[in-house]
Amino acid sequence: MDRLRIGVIGLGWFGEIHCDTIVGVPNLELAALCTRKPDRLAELAKKYGVKKTYRDYRDMLADPEIDAVSIVTMWDQHTEPAIAALEAGKHVFLEKPMASTVADCNKIIAASKRSKGILLVGHICRFNPRYRMAKQAIAAGKIGKIVAMSSRRNIPAAWTPEILNKIGPIVGDAIHDTDLMLWFTGDRIVSAYAQTVDVRGLKFPDIGQTMYRFAGGASATLETVWCMPEKTPFDIDERLSIIGTEGIIHVQDTFPNLGIVSKDKLHSPDTTYWPEFDGVRGGALRDEFAYFATCALNGKTPSMGRPEDAAAALEATLAAEESARTGNVIRIGGN
Structure with a gap:
């Protein structure tokens, strides 16, 4: 497999920037979108030409054709989808802050150690x-x-x-x-x-x-x-x-x-960080997603964006x- 099929969970302003960025990374395919808001879901599905849309992230995670997810929900809503995605064997790009408590960070780290998927926390700097x-x-x-x-x-x-x-x-x-x-x-x-x-x-x-x-x-x-x-x-x-x-x-x-x-x-x-050129985002966020995709496709544990570092921060x-x-x-x- 030379491309990672990724879904985005959470379609607020930064979730949309994630989508803008993903479509410009050669070894990523924006394959699915998820939000509880039907109007927003329809709007972005049309913008990106994405056919698979979900209002419940659990349904996305049940799809065997989705290899990875980007989680861009609010910080206090990271824990459950992150753990569920890792338990489903998906690769996970988790936006910062990793969670809202250190205890939840530790739960996510434990799930990552049991998972066949990699976990990268998006400390873009x-x-x-x-x-x-x-x-x-x-x-x-x-x-x-x-x-x-x-x-x-x-x-x-x-x-x-x-x-x-x-x-x-x-x-x-x-x-x-x-x-x-x-x-x-x-x-x-x-x-x-x-x-x-x-x-x-x-x-x-x-x-x-x-x-x-x-x-x-x-x-x-x-x-x-x-x-x-x-x-x-x-x-x-x-x-x-x-x-x-x-x-x-x-x-x-x-x-x-x-x-x-x-x-x-x-x-x-x-x-x-995410400058826009011709409708596609570049900069550090694109480099971060490219690194995530390369690690996942090669079965390599990321040395950047380690969850232990994110928990310490x-x-x-x-x-x-x-x-x-x-x-x-x-x-x-x-x-």
């Missing part, structure tokens, strides 16, 4: 070429031992009113930088402290400021502001600095690597949220 190059430089010893890191991952307020009623900025976005920091250091986080700011009175606060301590002594600060002004001319202000004993690495993405000035505005669109961000609620430093892993 590891497929950003700038972070990959940073990891390569760190592994080559170019900056010595990491002693401090700082990140910024801020997005405009227009993006977030609906999202902030489902997930907060620390688990929703700082989890990316948490995962990167764990990857760069090869270390574990032993404590978290955080503060949040509620600007708009939504279910979750708009701003999260987090600090970590790593077992090896390094410290890290992470900024996530989900309420940049409505007219901010870029989709994300994303930066990460890594300070070592012998050098420094600085990553800046996405602003201002492309600026488009029209008669109405200045805009700096995403050119890294979730544990740290949940600890940070607990710190923000209680005002206490939260110890992780009994330390």
